[in-house]
Amino acid sequence: xxxxxxxxxxxxxxxxxxxxxNCSFTDSAIYNLQWFRQDPGKGLTSLLLIQSSQxxxxxxxxxxxxxxxxxxxxxxxxxxxxxxxxxxxCALLGNTPLVFGKGTRLSVIA
Amino acid sequence: xxxxxxxxxxxITKRGQNVTFxxxxxxxxxxxxWYRQTLGQGPEFLTYFQNEAQLEKSRLLSDRFSAERPxxxxxxxxxxxxxxxxxxxxxxxxxxxxxxxxxxxxxxxxRLLVL
Numbered sequence: 001x002x003x004x005x006x007x008x009x010x011x012x013x014x015x016x017x018x019x020x021x022n023c024s025f026t027d028s029a030i031y032n033l034q035w036f037r038q039d040p041g042k043g044l045t046s047l048l049l050i051q052s053s054q055x056x057x058x059x060x061x062x063x064x065x066x067x068x069x070x071x072x073x074x075x076x077x078x079x080x081x082x083x084x085x086x087x088x089x090c091a092l093l094g095n096t097p098l099v100f101g102k103g104t105r106l107s108v109i110a
Numbered sequence: 111x112x113x114x115x116x117x118x119x120x121x122i123t124k125r126g127q128n129v130t131f132x133x134x135x136x137x138x139x140x141x142x143x144w145y146r147q148t149l150g151q152g153p154e155f156l157t158y159f160q161n162e163a164q165l166e167k168s169r170l171l172s173d174r175f176s177a178e179r180p181x182x183x184x185x186x187x188x189x190x191x192x193x194x195x196x197x198x199x200x201x202x203x204x205x206x207x208x209x210x211x212x213x214x215x216x217x218x219x220x221r222l223l224v225l
Contacts, residue, residue, distance in 0.1 A: 004152070034213065043114075043201060044153070044216040051211060089152050097143060097166065098214060100152030 002027045002092055006101035013080055014109050021075040021104045023090035028068040030094045035064050035075050038087045038103070047088075048075070080108045114217035116202050122223045123192055130188045131220045135204030142185050143214060144177055145201040146170065153201055159185060192224045 003026045013019055023033070032051050036044040048057045048064040050073070056065040063076040073090055087103040115134045123129050135142045140161050145153035156175070157167045161182035171177075174192075179185040189196055199221050203214040 032212065036216075041199075041219075041221070043218040044203075046213050046215070049211070049213050091152070093212060097155045097158055098145075098153075099155070102150065102152050 002030075002094060002096065002099040004090060004092060004099055004101035006088075006090060006104050008104055009102065010105040010107075012107040012109060015080060015082060017080050017108075018076070018078050019080055019106070021077070021088050021090075021106070023073040023075070023101055025071045025073075025092055025099075027092075027094060028071055030068070030092045032093050033064075033066050033073050034091050034093070034098070035062075035073075036089045036091060038089060040087075044089065077106075080106075082108045082110045084108050114202055114204050114215050116200075116217040116220050118220055119218060120221050120223075122225065124225050125192060125194060127192055128188065128190045129192060129222065130186055131200055131202075131222075132184055132186050133202030133204075133217060134184045135202070136215055139204035139206050139215075140182065141205045141207070142179055143203040143205075144185070144187050145203065147199040147201055147219070148197075156187075189222075192222075194224050197222055197224045 005024045007022045034049045035047045050066040061078040066073045087105045089103040091098040091100045117132045143158040144156040147153040159179040174190045177187045199219045201219045202217045205214045
């Protein structure tokens with residue numbers, strides 16, 4: 001059974017800092033790994049998708065990496081802004097539908 | 111195309127009542143998913159459809175829960191005899207296919223509170 005862990009559970013940083021969110025998983029037999037953003041009381045917005053054959057994806061100030069052999073992914077956010085404040089969730093697609101971590105709640109302080 | 115929509119956005123009900131939620135997926139998507147999310151947790155898979163066929167159900171989906179997707183378009187999720195433990199955000203998502211390139215697009219969710 002796939003288990004997904006996200007560390008830290010919460011993070012508070014001053015505006016402008018670069019930061020890294022971590023995601024680890026137990027089963028490397030995956031199709032892809034996705035990072036989502038969720039604002040309070042809202043649905044999920046897909047940020048980045050890394051296929052199992054890829055090692056990283058970039059979109060603007062976001063960079064996500066995938067290391068299947070170690071069961072780890074990181075989401076790097078450069079030059080953080082208050083508008084980045086949200087919960088970030090990683091999720092894995094394998095032989096079962098998406099399995100999510102509990103998320104990292106990010107607060108960027110102006 | 112305006113994305114995945116869900117109705118209602120909020121529902122307050124008394125324990126023991128039945129509730130029904132609706133999800134309208136992105137029109138060209140043949141897969142539709144239901145998830146449940148409680149406070150401080152990630153979404154948990156409930157069930158999914160490919161076209162009108164319900165292909166998988168989670169153990170979380172007790173006998174009080176039923177989902178349908180007639181004609182392979184919109185879907186409904188019904189909870190009978192609601193319990194306080196059913197209080198959660200119910201999320202719907204849709205996608206085009208189950209491949210390594212698949213991205214699921216989520217709706218805004220229906221927040222259920224059972225009193």
